[in-house]
Amino acid sequence: AWAGTGALFSVAGGVPISMGLDAALAATPKAASFRFLQLSDSHIGFAKPANPDARATFREAVAKVVALPDKPDFIVHTGDITQLSRDEEFDDAQEILRETGIPLFFVPGEHDMLDPDGGKAFLNRFGKGTRGDGWYSFDHRGVHFIALVNVADLKPGGMGNLGAEQLAWLKADLAHRPSS
Numbered sequence: 001a002w003a004g005t006g007a008l009f010s011v012a013g014g015v016p017i018s019m020g021l022d023a024a025l026a027a028t029p030k031a032a033s034f035r036f037l038q039l040s041d042s043h044i045g046f047a048k049p050a051n052p053d054a055r056a057t058f059r060e061a062v063a064k065v066v067a068l069p070d071k072p073d074f075i076v077h078t079g080d081i082t083q084l085s086r087d088e089e090f091d092d093a094q095e096i097l098r099e100t101g102i103p104l105f106f107v108p109g110e111h112d113m114l115d116p117d118g119g120k121a122f123l124n125r126f127g128k129g130t131r132g133d134g135w136y137s138f139d140h141r142g143v144h145f146i147a148l149v150n151v152a153d154l155k156p157g158g159m160g161n162l163g164a165e166q167l168a169w170l171k172a173d174l175a176h177r178p179s180s
Helices: 021-026 054-067 087-098 120-126 165-175
Strands: 003-011 015-020 034-040 073-077 104-106 134-138 143-147
Touching: 003 021, 021 054, 034 054, 054 087, 054 165, 087 120, 104 143, 143 165
Parallel strands: 034 073, 073 104
Antiparallel strands: 003 015, 003 034, 134 143
16 A cells, blocks of 8 residues: 555564565464564555545555454554644544554654654653653563664654664663573
């Protein structure tokens, strides 16, 4: 889809394997320790010729998730949930995602950080339990997941930046983890 993408990941023996949503719908589920789904770039609120109804496009993607024969353990939306960080865009996205019935994790994209308060609308809705501009980590079935935010302090030319505070947190987060 133009606005939005999705990939299903299966983890077996600590090794992730990915496939697109259409392939996942057609595939025979294989044994895995667990599965998770990554969604991105729903851009709720976008309405131009390339995608005149991003809400409908995202609903189509979510319908594919709902139709999966083997549901993932969780979904990670990796940013640009909205087009302009407006409350109604976040509301619509949250309503559409709720249809999955699957636990959700979020990482903001630059379009989710456009409100006058620099991402507070995103953080108030999707940033519970996160640090700084929305970074965090969690463990699931022996795998440590880390969500970093490189869009809160964009540099000239659109270059992402993690910043010293986030990097210090990451170092501390990984300090007691085995190298594997």
